[in-house]
Amino acid sequence: MNALYENYFRKNLPHIWCSGCGNGIVMSAFARAMEQLGYDKNKTTAVSGIGCSSRITGYLDLNTLHTAHGRALPFATGVKMSEPEMNVFIFMGDGDCAAIGGNHFIHACRRNMDMTAIVINNHIYGMTGGQFSPLTPFGKKATTAPYGSVDPAFDLCELAKGAGANFVARGNVYHAKQLTDLIVAGARHKGFSLIEVMATCPVSYGRHNKMPKPIELMNHIKENTVSLARAAKMTPEELEGKVVNGILHQVDGKEYCQEYQNLLDRIQGGGK
Amino acid sequence: MLAKKQGHVTVVEKLCKACGICIALCPAQVFVAAPDGRARVADQEKCTACRICEMHCPDFCVEVEEIDNE
Amino acid sequence: MSKVRLVQGNEACALGAIAAGATFYAGYPITPSTEVAEQIAVLFPKIGGKFIQMEDEIASIGAIIGASAAGHKSFTATSGPGFSLMQELIGYAAITEIPTVVIDVMRPGPSTGLPTLSSQGDIQQARWGTHGDHSIIALSPSSVMEAYYETIQAFNLAEKYRTPVVLLMDEEIGHLKERFEVNDEEKPEIINRKAPEPGKEYIPYENTEDMIPPFAVFGSGYRYHITGLTHGEKGFYSSALPVVDAMIRRLWHKIEDRVDDICRFEQVDTADAEILLIAYGSTARSAEEAAEVLRAEGIKAGVLRPITIWPFHDQYIAEICQGRKAIIVPEMNMGQYVREVQRVVQDVPVHSLTRVDGEMITPTEITAMVKEVL
Secondary structure, three states, X not given: OOHHXXXXXXXXXXXXXXXXXXHHHHHHHHHHHHHHHOOOHHHEEEEEOOOOHHHHHHHEOOEEEEOOXXXXXXXXXXXXXXXXXXXXEEEEEHHHHHHHXXXXXXXXXXXXXXXXXXXXXXXXXXXXXXXXXXXXXXXXXXXXXXXXXXXXXXXXXXXXXXXXXXXXXXXXOOOHHHHHHHHHHHHHOOOOEEEEEEOOOHHHHHHHHOOOOHHHHXXXXXXXXXXXXXXXXXXXXXXXXXXXXXXXXXXXXXXXXXXXXXXXXXXXXXXX | OOOOOEXXXXXXXXXXXXXXXXXXXXXXXXXXXOOOOOEEEOOHHHOOOXXXXXXXXXXXXXXXXXXXXX | OEEEXXXXXXXXXXXXXXXXXXXXXXXXXXXXXXXXXXHHHHHHHHHOOEEEEOOOHHHHHXXXXXXXXXXXXXXXXXXXXXXXXXXXXXXHHHHHOOOEEEEEEEOOOOOOOOOOOOOOOOHHHHHHOOOOOOOOEEEOOOOHXXXXXXXXXXXXXXXXXXXXXXXXXXXXXXXXEEEEEEEOOOOOOOOOOOOOOOOOOOOOOOOOOOOOOXXXXXXXXXXXXXXXXXXXXXXXXXXXXXXHHHHHHHHHHHHHOOHHHHOOEEEEOOOOOOEEEEOXXXXXXXXXXXXXXXXXXXXXEEEEEEOEEEOOXXXXXXXXXXXXXXXXXXXXXXXXXXXXXXXXXXXXXXXXXXXXOOOOOOHHHHHHHHHHHO
């Protein structure tokens, strides 16, 4: 195993994920991002919820907290608020983050606490065998949408932006190098950062949607993705069904822990 | 003129889950599929150390080492 | 120096938490517990503590577990509906053995129920509200002073036993204002979680002799994994039958085998009592009054007041009930604690006195029942 993985992964591989699963590609991109960020592993915590993607914390050689379905963000909020010096990453899946954890997600965006959330969006509940999630595209099939989903999907990045996240980016597992860059940029941005990662689930999503081979899903992502620069030159009709990649939103707003520290300084200094 | 980059690829067989991603994405066709579907290095010489395989392997089993050609 | 003042039960909890060394609070407003949050919001900034109002009760308990993993004594306060929402993560705190304190100011349920009145209806929910086998500690104060001291105890027990601890306080005590006096020089015993031994390999969920593994806080240099899945001693998921069995049994026995250390009771006039009233929380005050009235009338009555509700001390209850003429358990619910008493007491009749309209059980109701059963 190469030195990068030796440094950031625990010695408990192979992982549990199926052949061709995008989670491993995200984990690999994360290791490269950690290398670039140079964070002290002892001062870095990774928090996850429940689902395939959430098992990532079990393999990372960091302080790792594998929590309950949808609840990674509240736990992470407790870690970060109580220990603002800690670097905090949150790994979530699409169902985990956008369905059961949706309320926590919008409020974490609103608070703008300096943490980096990586949402691995494979458009499906993988661990329970392929049910549609709020991020499953309209019309796609799942075990609970055998005739195609009639549920409209969230645009998670727009949701995050609307809720107040200060850094919103979208990447994917095909553009793996860019994914590392996005994680690095998100982590360096002071405030709540979302990186939505379009990912592959050949077994529970691809199989139901005529893309059972990992490479078919990879190519599907490649063909459907347009960069921010290219998207700017496209008409709404041309953009229909396309996924825009890159840093979609970045502003410098008030960061929660800093604001709380300011409050502590004020009150302890005798203010009101 | 810069020397063309060259790499040395290894596949850690026990970690490979035969997804075929490296085989399909390698721009230089370094890999072939073994009968069990796992990736096998067929043409080491063609590797340009671009690391696309390494970055896309979901199982961390493809490693690329850049060869110093000085 | 000590200063006497009027303090409310909920406020006493906030003061007790600070005395215990709490530095993190996350909560969501809910009647009749909100004053705990309001007090902490005022007091924590003065001492550098962290207060955060979360989006709901699930988030609140998630945040306090996270903060506790990072080494901070953390707590939340809620009431019935919020306590119901917290149950899943109370189970998480139990299986991951992360010290947490939950103050549940009880109001009548089910559902939204009767938010502004009193109840003791969460006794069994505190014990079994989360799914699966686990043990838990729950305490119930009967006065404002006790709300203060039992909150300190709740933290001590959470730290010592690495478990969630529930302070079950009926609304009556939560909103009661009475004399509060704490001597500034008085330093209550404070217990902190056991840290790993330096130089020794750290096994996060080691089956140590005392069944309570040391706790390495996040950031202290021990990088390890915490999961709500069944796990082996190293903290990683395991479905191996002996591993799962050992883990669940240790969670159970680390508390259930320590009832002598954990359980505390107060006895009033029990020595010669033919009628034993077993009551907790505000109901115990009515029971004590009733016993006094009965004594004056020549009926030998006494009161046993469990301060510790869970774990249930089978042997202690069985022994103290022996030889009495009758046991009466008054409580503001349909008989949640009396079930336990009936489970361990066979030879003495055990009667249940219930009230579920949001009002306290009066001494008259108790004396009337005593006369009825005699």
